Amino acid sequence: MATTTSTPASSSGARVRVQKFGTFLSNMVLPNIGAFIAWGLITALFIPTGWIALIGDNAFGYTLEEGYTYGFVGQLGGWEGTDSVGIVGPMITYLLPLLIGYTGGRMMYDDSTRGGVVGAIATMGAIAGASVPMFLGAMVMGPLGGWSMKKLDALWSHKIRPGFEMLVNNFSAGIWGAILAILGFVVAGPFVEQFSKLASNVVDTLVDNGLLPLTSIFIEPAKILFLNNAINQGILTPLGTTEALEEGKSILFLLEANPGPGLGLLLAFTFFGRGAAKASAPGAIIIQFIGGIHEIYFPYVLMKPKLVLAVIGGGMAGVATNVAFSSGLRSPASPGSIIAVWLSTPAGSFVGVTLSVVAATAVSFAIASFLLKLDRSTDEGDLAAATAQMEANKGKKSSVSGMLGGSAAAAGPVRSIVFACDAGMGSSAMGASVLRRKIQQAGHGDVTVVNKAISSLDDSYDLVVTHQDLTDRARQRTPSAMHVSVDNFMGSPRYDEIVEMLGTSSGTAVADEAPAAAAADVLSRDSIVLGGSARTRDDAIAEAGQLLVAAGAVDASYVEAMHEREKSVSTHMGNGLAIPHGTNEAKGAIRRSALSFVRYDQGIDWNGKQADFVVGIAGAGDDHLALLRSLAMVFADESQVARLRAATTADEVLAVLDGVTV
Structure with missing residues (x-):
């Protein structure tokens, strides 16, 4: 949530796509960081150059001198000369990639264990088909397994005879998992192995020619714009882990995690x-250096962009120091706390790693101090606005922004919220209903929530909520408002963040509803179909549109406008509901407000999401909004959705919709 200026759609879209890709990769890796740390600790302790061997304790029988047994430590570390492979190698070869593959598969199958299992099976094929740790392979095969299993399951959803569900589900997962494992072995493993070797050669070339410090020119600004995850999780962590297995450490783990800059x-x-920047900086130091939350310093750079030179210089100094001392970490340091960095440091690199943090701190401090003293302007900078910009770059509320005074609330009290969409007749009305209900239940009676078309927005609202594909357009019309982007109108977590942002207040909730109307006023029984015949999104739009035409609510040209609307922004609302409607320009083809309701027992693939219910919308005025609000409440309640799934007559559908209080 942030007050931001408008940015060109192309550059903003590219940045968002990189952010999403990086976030996707990090969501596979970060939940499993504990396993990386466990592997790093075991490696640091039990390999021949580890801490126990360095200290030397013959009671464990691990001495490297010829003639002694390696004993317990050697067995755990898999030392050469023992009959054990240890646990260091198997953990990095099998455990870590399989965890990533399982997590990726589960993510792509709506957090389903079934997707995770197939993703892990597919990852195993890539592991067996290569001689290097398959982190990149896991990031490909895991999500592929979960996504493809989801698509296959959709093909025979609701077609399995009762009593055969477990048989079909188990064998389909097993058969498809086996096919993907073979594919991973034959294709993914060898391909990723060659890619890893090529990327490793590039890194070696940079190191050999003293060019590795130059990576800070890209990495440090990327951190501030939240673009670093794609590089860090997609390249640095996999390559660094492979190098750590071979060399016992990797400098790549410190290119981004060094807390010194x-x-x-x-x-x-x-x-x-x-001002506020000086007052808040000491507290931010504790959060950044000890807590490892680097984003706490991003607003300071956004407030005075020239200070990016300081963190770039500090990053380069830290990398150069590590290169000079041939130091690195055994495993990723996450979060980037000095404690996590030291815990991941092998014995021989402790001095170099510590000096790299000191050097990065000193250079960053020197450059930043010079630039701050050089800046003779009386403008101390707006830390609150910079923090809001940081949250806009991140795409969600920052957990540490409150201590900077830069949270969304700092921009002023929010009293008016508008939910805007392209036409203002469908998705915005339903999204506004869900958000309004949450705000009312929280007791914020002085906050109004309305819905409008983007074309009718003015710059009088405190907060604007839009689909993520429409946010840039909304910013152009409401530059002074805070903007929140959502991708799921029915159940977006951003709604809870908005309620939290509003803080505590009292009062009786304000009703911004249209006058209540019976469902039958805009949804006739003839416009309700409980067994839709369409099998594709476009056919479903046509089917819902033709019902509106048959009801005399719209001209035939309105159906084409519904297809045009879908090309710009998806009308999938989440929770199995899609609400196709025409463009704002097509309102002239509407004779009266009406809805159509089609249920698809086998589901429709709607841009990668399943739609079980399709509600066609034609809104001439506001008389259809009450029913849309009822729909929003129904689809936020699983028990009500279950009643719609079980309905056998149009009257039962109308009873469900009329029975919901909005």
Whole structure:
């Protein structure tokens, strides 16, 4: 949630796509960081150059001198000369990639264990088909397994005879998993192995020619724009882990995680900053350096963009120091806390890693101090606005922004919220209903929530909520408002963040509803179909549209406008509901407000999401909004959705919709 200026659609879209890709990769890796840490600790302790061997304790019988048994430590570490492979190699070869593959498959199958299992099976094929750790292979085969299993299950959904569900489900997962495992073995494993070797050669070339510090020119700004996950989780972590297996450490783990650049910047603000920035910097140091939450310093750079030179310089100094001392980490340091960095540092790299943090801090502090002292302007900078910009870059509320005074609430009290969509007759009305209900239940009676078409927006609202594909257009019409992007109108977690942002208040909820209307006023029994014949999204739009035409509510040209509307932004609302409707320009083809209701027992693939209910909308005025609000409440309640699934007559559908209070 943030107040932001409008940006060109192309650059903003590219940035968002990279952010999404990076977030997707990090969502596979970060839940399993505990396993990486466990592997790193075991490696640090039990390999021949680990801490126990360095200390030397013959009671464990691990001495490297010829003639001694390696004993317990050697067995765990899989030392050469023992009859054990240990647990270091198997963990990085099998455990870590399988965890990533399982997580990726589960993510792509709506958090289903079934998707995770097939993703892990597919990943196993890639593991067996390569001689390097298959982290990149897991990031490909895991999601592929979950996504493809979901698509296959949709083909025979609701077609399995009762009593055969378990048989079909188990064998389909087993058969498809086996096919994907073979595909991973034959294609993914060898391909990713060659890619890993090529990327490793590139890194070696940079190191050999003293060019590795230059990576900070890209990595440090990317961090501030939240674009670094794609590089860090997609390239640095997999390559670093492979290098750590071979060399016992990797410098790649420190290219992004070094806390020194941020520490130096915050120290400069502590001594030479002004106002809120100076006051908040000491507290931010604790969160950044000890807690490892680097995003706490991003607003300081966004407030004064030239300070990016300081963190770039600090990053380069840290990388150069690690190159000079040939130091690195055994495993990823996440979060980027000095504690996590030290815990991941092998014995021989402790001095180099520590000096790299010191060097990065010193250089960043020196550059930032010089730039702050050089800045003689009386403008101390707007830290609150910069924090809001940081949250806009991140795409969600920051967990640490409150201590900077830069949360969305800092921009002023929110009293008016508008939910905007392309036409203003469908998705915005339903999204506004869900959000309004949450705000009312939280007791914020002085907050109004309305819905409008983007074309009719003016810059008088405090907060604008839009589909993520429409946010840039909304910003152009409401530049001073805070903007929140959602991709699921019915159950977006952003709604809860908005309610949390509003804080505590009292009062009786305000009703911004249209006058209540019976469902039958805009949804006739003849416009309700409980067994739709369409099998594709476009056919479903046509089927819902033709019902509106048959009811005399719209001209035939309105159906084409429904297809045009779908090309710009999806009308899938989430929770199995799609509400196709015409463009704003097609309102002239509407004779009266009406809805059509079609249920598809086998589901429709709606841009990768399943739609079981399709509601066609024609809104001439506001008389259809009450029913849309009823629909929103129904589809936010699983028990009501179950009643719609079980309905056998049009009257039962109307009874469900009329029975919901909005």
